[in-house]
Amino acid sequence: xxxxxxxxxxxxxxxxxxxxxxxxxxxxxxxxxxxxxxxxxxxxxxxxxxxxxxxxxxxxxxxxxxxxxxxxxxxxxxxxxxxxxxxxxxxxxxxxxxxxxxxxxxxxxxxxxxxxxxxxxxxxxxxxxxxxxxxxxxxxxxxxxxxxxxxxxxxxxxxxxxxxxxxxxxxxxxxxxxxxxxxxxxxxxxxxxxxxxxxxxxxxxxxxxxxxxxxxxxxxxxxxxxxxxxxxxxxxxxxxxxxxxxxxxxxxxxxxxxxxxxxxxxxxx
Amino acid sequence: xxxxxxxxxxxxxxxxxxxxxxxxxxxxxxxxxxxxxxxxxxxxxxxxxxxxxxxxxxx
Numbered sequence: 112x113x114x115x116x117x118x119x120x121x122x123x124x125x126x127x128x129x130x131x132x133x134x135x136x137x138x139x140x141x142x143x144x145x146x147x148x149x150x151x152x153x154x155x156x157x158x159x160x161x162x163x164x165x166x167x168x169x170x171x172x173x174x175x176x177x178x179x180x181x182x183x184x185x186x187x188x189x190x191x192x193x194x195x196x197x198x199x200x201x202x203x204x205x206x207x208x209x210x211x212x213x214x215x216x217x218x219x220x221x222x223x224x225x226x227x228x229x230x231x232x233x234x235x236x237x238x239x240x241x242x243x244x245x246x247x248x249x250x251x252x253x254x255x256x257x258x259x260x261x262x263x264x265x266x267x268x269x270x271x272x273x274x275x276x277x278x279x280x281x282x283x284x285x286x287x288x289x290x291x292x293x294x295x296x297x298x299x300x301x302x303x304x305x306x307x308x309x310x311x312x313x314x315x316x317x318x319x320x321x322x323x324x325x326x327x328x329x330x331x332x333x334x335x336x337x338x339x340x341x342x343x344x345x346x347x348x349x350x351x352x353x354x355x356x357x358x359x360x361x362x363x364x365x366x367x368x369x370x371x372x373x374x375x376x377x378x379x380x
Numbered sequence: 381x382x383x384x385x386x387x388x389x390x391x392x393x394x395x396x397x398x399x400x401x402x403x404x405x406x407x408x409x410x411x412x413x414x415x416x417x418x419x420x421x422x423x424x425x426x427x428x429x430x431x432x433x434x435x436x437x438x439x
Contacts, residue, residue, distance in 0.1 A: 227409045230409065321426050
């Protein structure tokens with residue numbers, strides 16, 4: 112019995128010796144995987160302000176990379192600036208986290224999505240594209256966008272029933288809708304879902320994909336960022352339609368798209 | 381006499397889309413050749429869809 116007990120005990124005694132080996136392997140492998148992900152080693156300017164008009168963040172540049180606008184212009188407009196909150200939906204579009212906790216979006220992915228969105232919108236009749244903008248800073252860019260492309264603006268408070276109530280006299284009947292912020296324009300998203308039209312949304316790092324069919328990852332709060340994004344989409348839509356040449360710019364500038372700051376607001380800041 | 385009704389299937393989950401749901405359909409934003417169909421649930425939960433032709437992944 113005592114010998115049997117010894118034999119039975121042998122494997123159990125060996126087990127604890129094997130386990131640490133596996134653990135060691137795992138612990139060795141883990142850091143190797145982590146080293147793939149990390150952020151670039153290039154230093155960058157640290158600015159907490161979300162709008163970040165003056166900020167120019169230096170990032171990796173590939174020689175083959177072609178963006179719609181020079182990288183510096185996009186970065187100085189702050190289209191890559193997210194928020195301090197991150198959703199799981201937006202994780203694939205996030206480039207890195209700053210030491211101050213601000214999530215930064217990938218400019219290349221934003222650029223790709225702008226091209227895709229322009230292709231998508233150009234397939235629809237101009238008057239059948241609606242743009243909803245509840246945010247104050249999005250009013251002017253959306254007005255200019257609609258003026259250029261012939262889309263229908265839904266600016267300011269979104270009246271419930273504007274899409275879904277057939278008895279409402281000011282009802283619009285678009286085939287696709289673009290919203291500036293799925294959270295701020297929640298009513299528009301809800302009604303567009305009800306009527307079954309595709310929804311394109313400008314999403315920052317704190318937005319979710321609920322109800323959205325196509326996302327443009329960008330800063331949807333900054334004054335300059337919204338102007339740049341809408342100008343770029345408008346230009347791409349016109350190019351896709353063939354209304355301007357593939358290398359031409361529309362007659363209006365980004366500054367025309369930018370919301371004007373009143374003297375009172377300037378004094379406050 | 382009896383004809384089978386064929387319901388369109390959701391591109392995200394592959395399930396048939398019941399009529400009257402908050403579904404949508406649109407051409408693939410990237411290639412514009414394949415029609416993407418999404419049912420109400422997949423839209424609500426933000427489930428991913430993939431174009432079978434060009435591989436574009438949305439939303």
